[in-house]
Amino acid sequence: MTDLSADFKALANYRPTHKVRFVTAASLFDGHDAAINIMRRILQSMGAEVIHLGHNRSVDEVVTAALQEDAQGIAISSYQGGHVEYFKYMVDLLKSRGGAHIQVFGGGGGVIVPSEIKALMDYGVTRIYSPQDGQRMGLAGMIGEMVMRCDHDLTQYAPTTVEAIQGHTEKSWRALAQLITGLENEVAAGEAKAALSKPFKALAKDIQALAATKKIPVLGITGTGGAGKSSLTDELIRRLRLDQNDALRVAVISIDPSRRKSGGALLGDRIRMNAIGPWGKVGSDTDMRSNSGSDPTLPAPQSGAAARVFMRSLATRDFGSEISAALPDVIAACKVAGFDLIIVETSGIGQGDAAIVPLVDVPMYVMTPEFGAASQ
Incomplete structure (x- = not known):
């Protein structure tokens, strides 16, 4: 040894x-x-x-x-x-x-x-x-x-204006990602643990106020661990993009549990997301499907195509729930950014957990076949 x-x-x-x-x-x-x-x-x-x-x-x-x-x-x-x-x-x-x-x-x-x-x-x-x-x-x-x-705080890169996250350019989505980091560090890691500037704190309040004026649907997907929440989310996105001719922009917020002892987390939902990348158009010159067994209705990934799905993973950290403490602010930020639909997937829950319900317009509970007693 x-x-x-x-x-x-x-x-x-x-x-x-x-x-x-x-x-x-x-x-x-x-x-x-x-x-x-x-x-x-x-x-x-x-x-x-x-x-x-x-x-x-x-x-x-x-x-x-x-x-x-x-x-x-x-x-x-x-x-x-x-x-x-x-x-x-x-x-x-x-x-x-x-x-x-x-x-x-x-x-x-x-x-x-x-x-x-x-x-x-x-x-x-x-x-x-x-x-x-x-x-x-x-x-x-x-x-x-x-x-x-890598042990350094990224809050310094967070934007200080609402305009920075609006629009659907590479730059604005990058600013949204950095804003979410700031929100997590301020809220999910505990108030005042991150040295955020006063302008950024004011920005967070402005975003909440502006989000309240937006009519953007929020779908919440929750359920027991291993029931297939991520796979269902991916299939919903796939069908939505095909049905709407890939015209909508979707934000996916995925939450996984933090380890109590180490504070680490496996944020592994992206591994099941096969429909979130940029697509070409079916039948066009950019449709370059060649993989054997691929879905013929699903356009191939296209280099340089406009992205339609923004995905961000959150850890529950010290919140003690199946959601992140920063989730309300993150949903507000995605509304202000101008997405057409926001999907929130929680970490696995038991029978008594429903923290996602008051934060979304439509909650969806996913469960495994034959789960629980027939009388329930």
Whole structure:
């Protein structure tokens, strides 16, 4: 067993002072997800909120998730041989879309050789971990270093005007994501824990007042854990987009529970959302479906197409309920941003929980077949 130095042992025991969010995934054309699954579990145990995308994820999918989720870091495992192009494109895309401060970490066992590690880190990747790093630092030491590097408050990036989140441009959606982070840090983490400026506090009040004048439907989906809430949400979005010829813009707010002991969370609903990306038009030149078995009614993802679905994951943190304490403010912000429909999916609940009901126009309860007594 490797005898770790005191520095690496300290990293293994590191716990963040701010709420740290990571997007984790295995790269495109890569089905090797065992390593990234281990990494994201250690991240959670150290107190990080992890938006896990699973395997076979493109750079655009990862970057879009990181921007909408307003993560401090991205962690990618890549064993497919195309890592140089993959990581460089990720750095370029983050810079061009307003996420230059998001740190990128990666690893690929012996597939990424030392010369490539140096070239990628010189290009802007924060850190590529080698097998030798694993021997010296240990798994927990590597993860601890990632968390330490990302342990900073993102509230400073939150917008200070209502106009910043209105409209449906890349810039306005990025501002909305940063505003939601500010709302979470102020409310969900406990009043006055985040050093928000007076203009931002005034902005939050203005948003609530303006949202009260908006007539935008809010659908709340709740139910027991594992009943299929995320899959149902994805299917509803898919059918809505097809039925309305992809004319509507939808905001999805997904909530998952925080761990009581570590404060970490697995925000894993994006892994089931297959209908939230930009589409081409069925039958058009941009319809490039080629995957065997794909739904012939579902347009293929289109590079550069306008996004129609904004998704943000929230952790319950210390609220002690199936929703986040920041949820009312987040719903208000999405209304002011001008979405046509807002869908809120809660974490799993028991029979007595219904915190979502007063916050939405239509609550929907999802349950497993044969659940409960027939008399109920």
